[in-house]
Structure formats: C-alpha cells, structure tokens
Amino acid sequence: MNLDQFQKDLVAYAATIGIDKIGFASAEPFFSLKHQLIRQQQLNYQSGFEEPDIEKRTHPELLLEEAVSIISIAIAYPSKMDDAPRGVRGARRGIFSRSSWGQDYHSALRERLMQLEAYIAAHYPDARMRSMVDTGELSDRAVAERAGIGWSAKNTNIITPEFGSYVYLGEMITNIPFRLDEPMEDQCGDCRLCIDTCPTGAIVEGGQLNAQRCISFLTQTKGFLPDEFRTVIGNRLYGCDTCQTVCPKNKRKTNQIHPEFQPDPELAKPLLEPLLTISNREFKERFGAMAGSWRGKKPIQRNAILALAHFKEESAVPALIALMEQDERPMIRGTAAWAVGKIGTAEGFAALTERLEVEADGEVREEIEKGLAFYTELQKG
Numbered sequence: 001m002n003l004d005q006f007q008k009d010l011v012a013y014a015a016t017i018g019i020d021k022i023g024f025a026s027a028e029p030f031f032s033l034k035h036q037l038i039r040q041q042q043l044n045y046q047s048g049f050e051e052p053d054i055e056k057r058t059h060p061e062l063l064l065e066e067a068v069s070i071i072s073i074a075i076a077y078p079s080k081m082d083d084a085p086r087g088v089r090g091a092r093r094g095i096f097s098r099s100s101w102g103q104d105y106h107s108a109l110r111e112r113l114m115q116l117e118a119y120i121a122a123h124y125p126d127a128r129m130r131s132m133v134d135t136g137e138l139s140d141r142a143v144a145e146r147a148g149i150g151w152s153a154k155n156t157n158i159i160t161p162e163f164g165s166y167v168y169l170g171e172m173i174t175n176i177p178f179r180l181d182e183p184m185e186d187q188c189g190d191c192r193l194c195i196d197t198c199p200t201g202a203i204v205e206g207g208q209l210n211a212q213r214c215i216s217f218l219t220q221t222k223g224f225l226p227d228e229f230r231t232v233i234g235n236r237l238y239g240c241d242t243c244q245t246v247c248p249k250n251k252r253k254t255n256q257i258h259p260e261f262q263p264d265p266e267l268a269k270p271l272l273e274p275l276l277t278i279s280n281r282e283f284k285e286r287f288g289a290m291a292g293s294w295r296g297k298k299p300i301q302r303n304a305i306l307a308l309a310h311f312k313e314e315s316a317v318p319a320l321i322a323l324m325e326q327d328e329r330p331m332i333r334g335t336a337a338w339a340v341g342k343i344g345t346a347e348g349f350a351a352l353t354e355r356l357e358v359e360a361d362g363e364v365r366e367e368i369e370k371g372l373a374f375y376t377e378l379q380k381g
C-alpha cells in the first residue's frame with residue numbers, strides 16, 4: 001500500500017461525493033482546548049448542549065483506542081436565499097439561521113462520512129474509524145483548525161478562505177498515519193466587527209463565547225427567555241447569523257453549491273402568526289426535517305411570539321390574547337401576555353386586566369403584570 005497515493009485518491013474521492021474541503025490532523029490530545037473548556041465551565045459560559053466530559057472532548061484516544069489521525073471535512077452551505085419573501089405589516093415573518101436551511105446537516109455530513117468510511121475500508125483493510133458530527137464528543141472546530149481547514153476566528157467560527165465561515169464540519173478518527181496538514185494562520189488581524197456587532201455582547205474576548213448570552217443558544221432553550229434578551233432576539237426563530245453576516249471574510253461567499261441546502265423560503269422565513277397555533281403534527285410535517293426543529297415546536301413558538309412583539313404587530317393581538325387565555329403551557333401563556341403588553345393596544349390592556357383576575361400560575365401572573373407595566377410606562381411617556 002502506497003499511503004501517499006491512497007491519501008491523494010481519498011482526497012479526490014471526497015470531492016466527488018460533495019465534500020468541499022478535507023484536511024488531516026494528528027490525534028494528539030487537544031491540550032489548549034482542554035484548558036479553554038475548563039475555563040468556560042468555571043465561568044459558566046457553556047450552553048449545556050455540549051458533551052459534559054472534557055476528557056472525552058479532548059482525548060481522541062479515549063474514543064478510538066488506536067487513534068493516530070483525524071480526518072476533518074467541510075461542506076459549504078448557502079448564505080443567500082433566492083426569492084426571499086418579505087414580511088409586511090399584517091403578515092410578518094421570522095427567520096431560521098442559515099445552518100438550518102435545507103436538509104439537516106447532521107444527516108448530510110453523516111452520509112458523506114459513511115461514504116468515506118466505506119471507501120477507506122475497501123482500500124485499507126486494517127483501517128479503524130470512528131466518525132462524528134456536531135453532537136459527537138470531539139470539537140469539530142478544534143479538529144478543523146488543526147487540520148488546516150480554516151482559522152479559528154474571533155467570532156468562534158472556523159473561517160475558510162474559500163467558503164468563509166458558512167461550512168458544516170465533521171470528522172473521523174482513524175488509525176491511519178496520514179500525512180498531516182498545517183494549521184492556517186489567523187487572518188482576523190485587527191478586525192473586531194463581530195465582537196462589536198454582537199447584539200448581546202456574547203463574544204467576550206477574541207475567540208471566546210459566552211453561550212449563556214448567545215442568541216443562537218437562547219433561541220433553543222425551552223423556558224421563559226430572560227427579559228434582557230426578549231427585545232434583542234428580533235424575529236429570529238432559530239439561531240443567529242449576525243457575527244457571520246458582518247464578517248468581511250464572508251463577503252460574496254454565497255455558496256450556492258449543494259442543492260440539498262437551498263432553503264425553501266416559506267420554511268426558512270415562515271409567516272409568524274400561523275406558528276402560534278400550529279399542531280404538533282403539522283409542525284413535524286413542515287419543519288421536522290430542518291436542523292432548527294430539533295428542540296420541538298415550543299421554543300419556535302415562543303420566539304414567534306417575541307418576534308410579533310418586536311414588530312409591534314397589532315393585528316396579531318387577538319391571536320396572542322387567545323394564547324394567553326387558552327394555551328396549556330404556562331411559558332407560552334406568560335410570553336404571550338408579555339407580548340400583548342409590549343404591543344400596547346387598548347384591547348390588549350383590557351384582556352391583560354381581565355386575565356389577571358383568573359390566572360392561577362405564579363410565573364404567568366408575573367408576566368401579565370410586566371405586560372400591564374408597559375401600559376403604565378406608555379401613559380407616563
């Protein structure tokens with residue numbers, strides 16, 4: 001077996017199955033990441049969605065005993081939507097972040113990694129492999145950085161010169177002594193646009209994210225959204241792209257390469273009001289295949305309510321009142337009450353006053369009172 005030739009063939013094969021970039025990293029432990037993760041844990045900057053075992057996240061040999069190398073793959077996704085529908089008064093729209101457009105990237109990456117595994121197994125019979133995507137133990141970004149896919153940017157994304165940061169990342173640990181790629185030099189330079197533009201100040205210092213303040217994470221939580229974030233979330237239903245869209249390195253990186261990631265505009269920018277009453281079944285049918293639906297409909301509905309408040313969409317007040325009065329879920333009733341107050345119509349004020357008489361849930365009552373307080377403010381103003 002000529003390993004050098006095999007590696008070249010593997011790279012060529014990867015291109016034929018829609019892998020846009022491939023790199024090879026050593027499977028040495030990720031010591032500096034370990035240090036960073038411990039620090040993040042101490043500061044409570046983690047989202048809670050990540051693998052809790054820092055040892056597993058930083059020691060590839062714990063995941064594959066014979067680990068020697070890690071193959072990192074990147075697939076570009078589009079940043080531009082053709083024929084994007086525009087929300088107008090009376091028909092407002094929300095937005096799913098770009099990483100949720102089209103086919104769920106987990107399945108797209110998994111398919112490619114399985115194809116790669118099959119190719120390797122057919123040509124390298126002694127191969128041992130373990131592939132992972134996003135929810136795997138290793139940090140996709142740390143692997144991609146080491147494999148020279150791109151540099152680890154201040155907005156905490158990996159930026160590739162070819163596709164910007166609009167890339168999905170996955171990796172495969174192997175026992176094959178591939179020739180290793182060099183990490184790429186940082187190209188952020190003095191720029192700090194992402195840090196300054198982040199609506200919540202979640203990028204605390206170059207390359208470090210406080211996930212507890214990041215809108216991308218907050219859109220995925222299931223409880224009440226803390227008050228300070230309710231007005232900054234805007235019309236985001238899932239995820240946040242701000243620190244990517246402002247990045248000069250992403251300019252003109254439209255990446256309309258893979259048809260499966262092209263968004264259905266009606267799903268990526270759906271009308272908000274129908275989301276308020278969508279059934280579980282319909283939600284699953286319409287949005288179930290999108291990466292952004294993985295937490296179910298409740299966070300999306302909460303975010304839709306907040307988006308209507310953001311637009312001060314008066315025509316949505318009757319629907320929001322109905323939610324406040326009838327929805328079984330206290331978080332939805334309470335968020336609707338807050339939104340009714342925020343929009344600030346006379347009809348809303350009357351409904352909040354009445355509801356306060358009968359609402360039994362303490363948290364919901366608090367939200368009704370917050371809603372009513374907006375009226376007091378309005379009168380003062």
Ligand code: SF4
Pocket residue numbers: 197198199200201202203209213214215216240241242243244
């Ligand atoms: S995703 Fe949004 S909230 Fe999170 S760091 Fe980027 S700009 Fe800030």
Ligand code: SF4
Pocket residue numbers: 153154155156187188189190191192193194195246247248249
């Ligand atoms: S906006 Fe500037 S600092 Fe932030 S990731 Fe892009 S190049 Fe780097």
